[in-house]
Amino acid sequence: MATLGVNIDHVATIRQARRTVEPDPVWAAALAELGGADAITVHLREDRRHIQDRDLEVLRRTVQVKLNLECAIAPAMVEIACRVKPDQVTLVPEKREEITTEGGLDVVAHKAATAEAIKRLQAAGIVVSLFIDPCPRQIDAAVELGAQAAELHTGEYANATGEPQHAKLVELSRASAMVRQAKLELNAGHGLTYRNVVPVARLEGMGELNIGHSIVARAVLVGFSQAVREMKQLIG
Numbered sequence: 083m084a085t086l087g088v089n090i091d092h093v094a095t096i097r098q099a100r101r102t103v104e105p106d107p108v109w110a111a112a113l114a115e116l117g118g119a120d121a122i123t124v125h126l127r128e129d130r131r132h133i134q135d136r137d138l139e140v141l142r143r144t145v146q147v148k149l150n151l152e153c154a155i156a157p158a159m160v161e162i163a164c165r166v167k168p169d170q171v172t173l174v175p176e177k178r179e180e181i182t183t184e185g186g187l188d189v190v191a192h193k194a195a196t197a198e199a200i201k202r203l204q205a206a207g208i209v210v211s212l213f214i215d216p217c218p219r220q221i222d223a224a225v226e227l228g229a230q231a232a233e234l235h236t237g238e239y240a241n242a243t244g245e246p247q248h249a250k251l252v253e254l255s256r257a258s259a260m261v262r263q264a265k266l267e268l269n270a271g272h273g274l275t276y277r278n279v280v281p282v283a284r285l286e287g288m289g290e291l292n293i294g295h296s297i298v299a300r301a302v303l304v305g306f307s308q309a310v311r312e313m314k315q316l317i318g
């Protein structure tokens with residue numbers, strides 16, 4: 083059965099819009115755990131646009147389920163990960179101008195740098211997952227590099243509809259089989275929503291699904307009426 087890694091980056095995005103203290107992603111992590119999250123995922127970006135170093139440090143001390151840190155292969159980021167010691171690091175590509183992670187990490191093109199990052203993280207006792215496109219070359223390289231897990235990028239599946247979306251699901255299914263045959267943990271994520279998640283969750287051997295934007299978006303709306311009622315009561 084698939085497990086759920088709740089990505090709380092966008093709770094921090096709302097906080098950073100005002101550079102204030104709320105909403106605190108640490109509170110969101112606790113509520114996600116109460117809701118049954120199997121893992122808490124955060125991306126400490128090099129530009130610190132949402133999650134801050136303080137968040138990661140407090141989360142390391144408070145999260146009781148698995149803590150999964152998404153980070154770039156840059157040595158400075160790997161150093162932070164080795165010091166804070168999340169349970170798992172998912173290595174992702176990072177470009178400053180992107181709105182969100184736009185594709186998988188090209189572990190073929192960045193083989194040497196990825197190998198170095200994996201070596202340092204594993205030496206610190208951290209499980210390494212590689213966020214890669216669902217393509218055979220990338221999976222072969224992930225296996226060769228000795229990662230313990232692969233997170234398949236579901237963005238193209240999520241952005242498609244109709245027949246093209248079905249084709250992307252078939253591609254994910256083939257890639258999943260390759261990952262399982264190589265005895266790597268099978269994870270997936272990016273762009274998954276309440277409408278498109280089920281076929282991905284049903285792929286054989288699916289492990290952790292990392293989902294952020296859709297859950298935060300729904301949380302804002304399902305909590306909106308209550309938040310307004312509470313303010314109304316205060317001023318009435």
Ligand code: PXP
Pocket residue numbers: 089091125152172174182183213233270271272273274292293294295296
């Ligand atoms: N997995 C990885 C590796 C990501 O970079 C992200 C986005 O930070 C996600 C999953 C979650 O994507 P979304 O916010 O679209 O659910």
